[in-house]
Amino acid sequence: MISKKMKPLVENNSVIRVMFEEGKRLADIYGAENVYDFSLGNPNVPAPPEVEESILEILREEESVFVHGYMSNAGYEDVRETIAHSLNRRFGTAFGAGNILMTVGAASGLNVILKTILDPGEEVAVFAPYFVEYGNYVGNYEGKLVVVPPNTVDFQPDLEEFARKLTPRTKAVIINTPNNPTGVVYSDKTLKKLAEILKEKEEEYGNAIVLISDEPYRELAYDGVEVPYVTRYYRDTVVCYSYSKSLSLPGERIGYLVIPDELQDSRDVFAAAAIANRVLGSVNAPSLMQRVIKRCIEKGASVNLEVYCRNRNRLYEGLKECGFSCIRPEGAFYLFVKSPVEDEKEFCSRAAAHHLLLVPGSSFACPGYVRIAYCVSYGQIERAMPAFRALAQEYGLGMAEGKA
Amino acid sequence: MISKKMKPLVENNSVIRVMFEEGKRLADIYGAENVYDFSLGNPNVPAPPEVEESILEILREEESVFVHGYMSNAGYEDVRETIAHSLNRRFGTAFGAGNILMTVGAASGLNVILKTILDPGEEVAVFAPYFVEYGNYVGNYEGKLVVVPPNTVDFQPDLEEFARKLTPRTKAVIINTPNNPTGVVYSDKTLKKLAEILKEKEEEYGNAIVLISDEPYRELAYDGVEVPYVTRYYRDTVVCYSYSKSLSLPGERIGYLVIPDELQDSRDVFAAAAIANRVLGSVNAPSLMQRVIKRCIEKGASVNLEVYCRNRNRLYEGLKECGFSCIRPEGAFYLFVKSPVEDEKEFCSRAAAHHLLLVPGSSFACPGYVRIAYCVSYGQIERAMPAFRALAQEYGLGMAEGKA
Numbered sequence: 001m002i003s004k005k006m007k008p009l010v011e012n013n014s015v016i017r018v019m020f021e022e023g024k025r026l027a028d029i030y031g032a033e034n035v036y037d038f039s040l041g042n043p044n045v046p047a048p049p050e051v052e053e054s055i056l057e058i059l060r061e062e063e064s065v066f067v068h069g070y071m072s073n074a075g076y077e078d079v080r081e082t083i084a085h086s087l088n089r090r091f092g093t094a095f096g097a098g099n100i101l102m103t104v105g106a107a108s109g110l111n112v113i114l115k116t117i118l119d120p121g122e123e124v125a126v127f128a129p130y131f132v133e134y135g136n137y138v139g140n141y142e143g144k145l146v147v148v149p150p151n152t153v154d155f156q157p158d159l160e161e162f163a164r165k166l167t168p169r170t171k172a173v174i175i176n177t178p179n180n181p182t183g184v185v186y187s188d189k190t191l192k193k194l195a196e197i198l199k200e201k202e203e204e205y206g207n208a209i210v211l212i213s214d215e216p217y218r219e220l221a222y223d224g225v226e227v228p229y230v231t232r233y234y235r236d237t238v239v240c241y242s243y244s245k246s247l248s249l250p251g252e253r254i255g256y257l258v259i260p261d262e263l264q265d266s267r268d269v270f271a272a273a274a275i276a277n278r279v280l281g282s283v284n285a286p287s288l289m290q291r292v293i294k295r296c297i298e299k300g301a302s303v304n305l306e307v308y309c310r311n312r313n314r315l316y317e318g319l320k321e322c323g324f325s326c327i328r329p330e331g332a333f334y335l336f337v338k339s340p341v342e343d344e345k346e347f348c349s350r351a352a353a354h355h356l357l358l359v360p361g362s363s364f365a366c367p368g369y370v371r372i373a374y375c376v377s378y379g380q381i382e383r384a385m386p387a388f389r390a391l392a393q394e395y396g397l398g399m400a401e402g403k404a
Numbered sequence: 405m406i407s408k409k410m411k412p413l414v415e416n417n418s419v420i421r422v423m424f425e426e427g428k429r430l431a432d433i434y435g436a437e438n439v440y441d442f443s444l445g446n447p448n449v450p451a452p453p454e455v456e457e458s459i460l461e462i463l464r465e466e467e468s469v470f471v472h473g474y475m476s477n478a479g480y481e482d483v484r485e486t487i488a489h490s491l492n493r494r495f496g497t498a499f500g501a502g503n504i505l506m507t508v509g510a511a512s513g514l515n516v517i518l519k520t521i522l523d524p525g526e527e528v529a530v531f532a533p534y535f536v537e538y539g540n541y542v543g544n545y546e547g548k549l550v551v552v553p554p555n556t557v558d559f560q561p562d563l564e565e566f567a568r569k570l571t572p573r574t575k576a577v578i579i580n581t582p583n584n585p586t587g588v589v590y591s592d593k594t595l596k597k598l599a600e601i602l603k604e605k606e607e608e609y610g611n612a613i614v615l616i617s618d619e620p621y622r623e624l625a626y627d628g629v630e631v632p633y634v635t636r637y638y639r640d641t642v643v644c645y646s647y648s649k650s651l652s653l654p655g656e657r658i659g660y661l662v663i664p665d666e667l668q669d670s671r672d673v674f675a676a677a678a679i680a681n682r683v684l685g686s687v688n689a690p691s692l693m694q695r696v697i698k699r700c701i702e703k704g705a706s707v708n709l710e711v712y713c714r715n716r717n718r719l720y721e722g723l724k725e726c727g728f729s730c731i732r733p734e735g736a737f738y739l740f741v742k743s744p745v746e747d748e749k750e751f752c753s754r755a756a757a758h759h760l761l762l763v764p765g766s767s768f769a770c771p772g773y774v775r776i777a778y779c780v781s782y783g784q785i786e787r788a789m790p791a792f793r794a795l796a797q798e799y800g801l802g803m804a805e806g807k808a
Contacts, residue, residue: 001669046468064450108685136683251691265405272410279540281512286690287655
């Protein structure tokens with residue numbers, strides 16, 4: 001009954017999602033407080049109070065048929081304008097409503113832009129470790145995913161290897177900064193070099209290569225680290241944004257695409273993307289949430305970053321003390337920890353025996369590592385530390401004496 | 405820059421949507437009250453008060469991280485269970501949460517089920533007149549749309565012609581009842597005969613043929629007309645539902661798929677559909693609206709059907725008086741009117757000169773007719789009657805004397 005393309009997806013159902021279901025199962029048996037689920041990027045920080053305030057204001061002040069009704073497939077014009085101005089203020093860009101297309105989260109935004117530009121057989125480059133769904137999104141449009149191997153020194157992309165992987169069939173490159181799963185923020189230097197290579201290759205091949213910047217974690221950067229705005233480096237850039245993390249609204253499916261004027265054929269791409277939004281079945285981004293976003297921007301709402309930062313510090317320090325090895329993440333809410341054994345799936349299984357749910361790096365095309373999502377309660381991190389310690393001891397990792 | 409598949413879509417952008425934009429333009433020039441926009445199925449009846457009540461209750465009673473957070477890709481279990489029980493009560497079915505998959509409206513539901521079952525080159529039959537987007541949805545998965553010509557006598561599907569169009573490559577049939585654009589409700593007799601043909605063909609070809617019932621208008625039936633529940637006629641049925649019309653929430657993108665146990669490989673199809681929901685980018689149906697639906701069902705919420713019924717009566721009678729010819733619709737909120745000239749696009753152009761925005765039937769593969777959406781204010785219908793009358797006179801249609 002099932003299509004040939006869907007069969008392998010059913011067989012290898014997303015490891016992360018399977019973990020999510022497994023976590024629920026274990027919690028039912030042992031109690032939620034005795035299961036240390038670090039597997040899913042489901043924010044535990046509540047949405048800021050401005051979300052609820054905005055909903056209440058909208059219900060009081062705006063007409064039902066407007067708030068819950070259809071609008072242009074690209075979204076409400078005033079919402080898009082508010083977003084554009086907010087970006088302009090923060091990043092020195094010059095966007096208008098005509099550059100912003102509201103989407104059902106970043107996942108849908110990625111699908112929309114890929115459907116808009118990708119012909120069968122064209123290549124889309126990604127840097128390992130990368131979000132495994134990119135492969136499915138590219139596959140939806142018969143594109144070919146080209147994986148640039150990881151640079152495990154500092155997890156900035158390996159740009160020399162990247163340059164060698166580009167071909168006349170390369171149509172797009174997807175980057176993700178701050179990065180899932182490493183927490184690394186791509187540096188100014190990285191983006192300059194990346195843009196340089198892309199410009200050269202565009203000229204060499206005479207084709208447009210679109211840099212797709214997937215930015216659900218843009219607002220989640222710690223210690224004042226700056227996350228450079230990618231459209232300022234390279235003109236053929238499209239940004240995919242989501243409020244899932246920045247306003248803790250992952251279930252609401254609300255985000256947008258930025259399609260700058262500088263992009264080649266910008267107006268056609270925008271029109272086509274609005275149509276892609278429609279024919280893929282979204283039609284438009286959820287209407288009430290669009291209106292909430294406008295008010296939240298005007299109110300300057302943001303999630304409590306301190307919570308994630310504190311979690312990061314506690315978990316990072318704790319894991320180091322246990323003897324685990326990991327780079328210190330500057331953004332997002334993930335730690336990417338080196339597995340003490342080559343087969344990190346085995347490591348994950350042994351972690352699960354301690355009720356620690358971690359995601360194997362091979363789910364991100366980077367075996368030998370595991371992802372730990374720290375968008376959980378501080379209490380869970382505290383409670384999980386003895387389990388991490390016991391796990392480290394099983395592998396004979398050295399403990400920092402006197403600190404435990 | 406744009407993919408080969410998207411190019412023709414940009415060139416022939418949906419006539420309905422173009423009208424929607426044109427309506428906004430005319431309204432800006434002449435004032436909204438002087439433009440009679442009958443082009444879009446955007447309900448003018450506000451959402452029932454239970455929607456707002458439910459939102460307020462949810463904000464008061466449920467946790468933010470739960471209300472706005474991720475859940476299983478199929479949706480919240482309790483919401484799905486409430487929907488299943490509601491269907492069981494009303495239609496004598498025996499569904500559970502495991503048969504209901506929450507989707508981003510019916511448009512996304514159609515995409516999800518088509519992606520789940522359709523292999524490239526497989527055929528999907530539709531009955532003219534049909535919603536033009538079906539062609540795009542089927543094209544997304546490289547399927548081939550097979551159009552059964554209209555039966556313009558009563559707009560029940562032409563089942564003899566249908567039987568002749570089925571082939572060993574037929575994978576699915578899409579029906580839509582109450583129908584957009586005709587307002588016709590498929591009768592018990594029609595569904596029995598349709599099921600009989602499908603069963604025969606399944607046996608003859610040894611393939612499953614899935615009957616996809618697209619039902620955004622299920623709750624919009626007038627004068628006590630019953631809309632038979634399709635899963636009771638044919639086991640290989642999948643229902644696509646949306647709350648866009650029944651609760652006036654089209655912008656919110658909330659609906660569901662029913663995947664009955666009786667469907668062949670039902671559990672695999674459900675699992676694959678949940679994955680398709682994810683990889684197409686929806687991930688899950690908007691979370692707050694899922695929770696709203698649960699409470700609205702418990703409260704027995706429904707839109708004020710009287711408004712649409714009154715509109716239908718006024719417009720139907722008025723158009724008949726003008727001399728237009730049209731079958732009396734039993735459901736949905738459309739009249740499908742015979743164009744006084746063969747080229748209904750010319751008729752639509754002349755209507756637009758009277759500020760009447762109508763959709764040509766060729767947008768539904770049924771030229772010679774136009775669609776008039778009456779989900780508008782009663783006042784607009786009243787104000788538009790002189791324009792309809794003048795238009796009728798241009799075509800020399802007979803007026804019922806003494807009634808104008």
